[in-house]
Amino acid sequence: MARRLLILTCSARKRADADLLPAQERYDGPLWQVLRSVIREQPLFVGDVDVYVLSAAYGLIPASTMIPTYEQTMTEERAQELHEATIQGFRSLLEAGDYDRCCLGLSQLYLQALDGWEFVTPVGTLVTVAGGPMGEKLSQVKRWLLGAASPPKVPPPARIAAPAQPAGRATVAGVLIERSREEVLAVARAGLAATEAGIQGYRDWYVLVDGQRVAPKWLISKLTGRSTADFSAADARRGLLALGIDVERVCNG
Structure with missing residues (x-):
């Protein structure tokens, strides 16, 4: 059965617990709050979703990864440093998982670390890039999580x-x-x-x-x-x- 892949940016806002926490619990920005809200209130809609985070400190990792609290922001230089490993990791995920849909909830700086994602995405995988102001981005991610109808697939560029x-x-x-x-x-x-x-x-x-x-x-x-x-x-x-x-x-x- 096909699954869905969600990749979210890490957030500056984090829980300050001294103990290690799953990344999904550590990050406390708006996108992560929306994710946890949907999982808590409508779990049947997200049983087919695998969640990953693109972190300025750790790169592309499963949201279940145990991490400490830390302070590191994404810069253009850091995005370049992470790019090769990130694009290879994304490619491996798509090759290993039976994903028919993917959502990228990433800011522009984080998208630089994933530059070229369209080149490694299988033809049958529909990718949604959540964009615009934060309120609009949150709405797009929530709709995607709930399986709401997506806009028609845009053909790859010629x-x-x-x-x-x-x-x-x-x-x-x-x-x-x-x-x-x-x-x-x-x-x-x-x-x-x-x-x-x-x-x-x-x-x-x-x-x-x-x-x-x-x-x-x-x-x-x-x-x-x-x-x-x-x-x-x-x-x-x-x-x-x-x-x-x-x-x-x-x-x-």
Whole structure:
């Protein structure tokens, strides 16, 4: 039977008990109060929900994890530090669990630690990102917990554009890549000219170069010198976006 996955941000407001407490009891911000209220008052609605917390101190952990009280806030630097482990943890959760729906109750800083979640989400999993002012976010999370009708599923984007001012550097499979957009495209053009094996071996996503499709994993493999088995397709796409390269999605129908 399919289950649901809820990921909430940790909160600055915490119970001050000296003893260890489950994260779900330690955090006392509005989102956690709503969660506990629904569990207490309408438990039959949430028997299929697994709850995780994205913590500035501990990363992505089950809400049942016993934790002490602590003081650590999320910053952009901390979000970057947590990103790789967080996205890998999210991917593992979705691969191991039979989740058909997921809700992300995260602030913008915490979402940075989960940047690229759409790349690792199975096609059949509907993800709700609770957003807007806190009151609206609380309402969205409560409705999701109670199984209220969700808005129609938005199809995945057909194209993800790289930032207007890309970082120009990315680390994939432990290798730092520092190339300009033009240099990356030159590598792709050389491979196309030589008709190199695997250059068009993509499944869902590709890079469009002079009207021809190039596999993101092939391109990152050329830039890093690593085998395509050493990194995921999602890692390749994130790396290319950081280098200023747009990625396109195969559209069926």
